[in-house]
Amino acid sequence: MATSYQITATKIQTYHRCPQSYYFRYELGLKTPAFFGSAALGTALHQSLAKIHRDWHYLDPLPQMDWLLQCWQERSTNLSPGQVTEGQEILERYYQNFIAPETALKRPLAVEGRIKGYLRVENLEFLLWGRYDRLDYLEDGLELIEYKSNKELKLPTLEEIDLQIGFYYLALEQRYQESLRQLSLLSLRTCEKMSFDASADHKEWVEATVSQLALRLRTDEVWEATPSEGCARCHYARYCQAVSEHPEPLPETGRTRGQIQLVLDL
Ligand code: SF4
Structure with a gap:
């Protein structure tokens, strides 16, 4: 039976940053070091x-x-x-x-929510899957709130935020028939709240990005490396010809090019 290709906001951001790192991580399944810290x-x-x-x-x-x-x-x-x-x-x-500064606490629409949505492009069905911390009502739509608890607040780039907004815009519209108006990142350590406006343009950008990804998945063509400042934090730099003079051979993961877990829903 055909199933959908699962996609998250993080996957879309990774793909947009560098198709080769997407390929290493999600198609070949190369592990990244476990998350450490508190x-x-x-x-x-x-x-x-x-x-x-x-x-x-x-x-x-x-x-x-x-x-x-x-x-x-x-x-x-x-x-x-x-x-x-x-x-x-x-x-x-x-x-x-x-x-304390409020006169009453507003009841959220949902907390610790999971959200699913579907997107069909290039004859492929994508399952959008995500989690969020809190969803509040605004006068004209929804506000998605994400708590950040890290000591060092590492903010995504503006492009990454835009893709995250588009991802949730799409999924929330399908689930609640309401539009996302704002994405807010709330730092628990500094009590800063950064809010970003959301619009249908964000949704269209995500659709276009997933469309490119779909094309690549179908053809399994070259997943090009796109070097940027992010290479300094990339776990796959040692395998990458774009940044390493003598890249290490890729470790065995049991998956090879052409065995991508892609399901064509024809
Ligand atoms: S090191 Fe840079 S170019 Fe190479 S895979 Fe990582 S992000 Fe892409």
């Missing part, structure tokens, strides 16, 4: 914020800090004492900046 603290913060906004008793206008502490206590049981204190301080700042 992922556990970030996960606990995300889960606490989901509970804070999902389970609040919305008949009462505004929660007190006690409610945030209660949610934090429930979600921080696996952390070290230092991380518990750090997380609590982060939530206290969140409360002072984003809850």
Whole structure:
């Protein structure tokens, strides 16, 4: 039975940045080093914020800090004492900046949501699959909020943000029949909120990018390297002829060119 080719916002961004790195990562399946750092603290913060906004008793206008502490206590049981204190301080700042100044807490449309959408191009069906932290109503559409908990806030480039906006615009329109108006990145460490406007132009750009990807998948032609500043952070630089004088041979992954997991839904 035909299935769809699964695609995420990260995949579209990777493809746009450099088709060869997309090919290494998603078609050949070369592994990237595991993510390290304080992922556990970030996960606990995300889960606490989901509970804070999902389970609040919305008949009462505004929660007190006690409610945030209660949610934090429930979600921080696996952390070290230092991380518990750090997380609590982060939530206290969140409360002072984003809850205390309001007259009432607005109920979100969804928290910790998963979203699916479909896109058919070049006779291929793509399944758009993504997650988000929070989806709020605005007067004229939707606002997607992403919490950032890293110590060093590494912002995507503006082009990457535009592709992310287009991706969610498409998927949310199909799911809710409402338009995405804004994507907001909220840094939990600095309490800065950066908002970016969304429009149907973003959606069209994603459709065009996926269309190019579809063509390449069908023909399996050369996935060209496009060197940029991003090469300094690329996990595949050692295999890349564009940046390495003596590139290492690609490791065996069991997948070869021409065996791409592509399903033609004819
Ligand atoms: S090193 Fe640069 S050009 Fe080479 S695969 Fe990575 S991003 Fe692409």
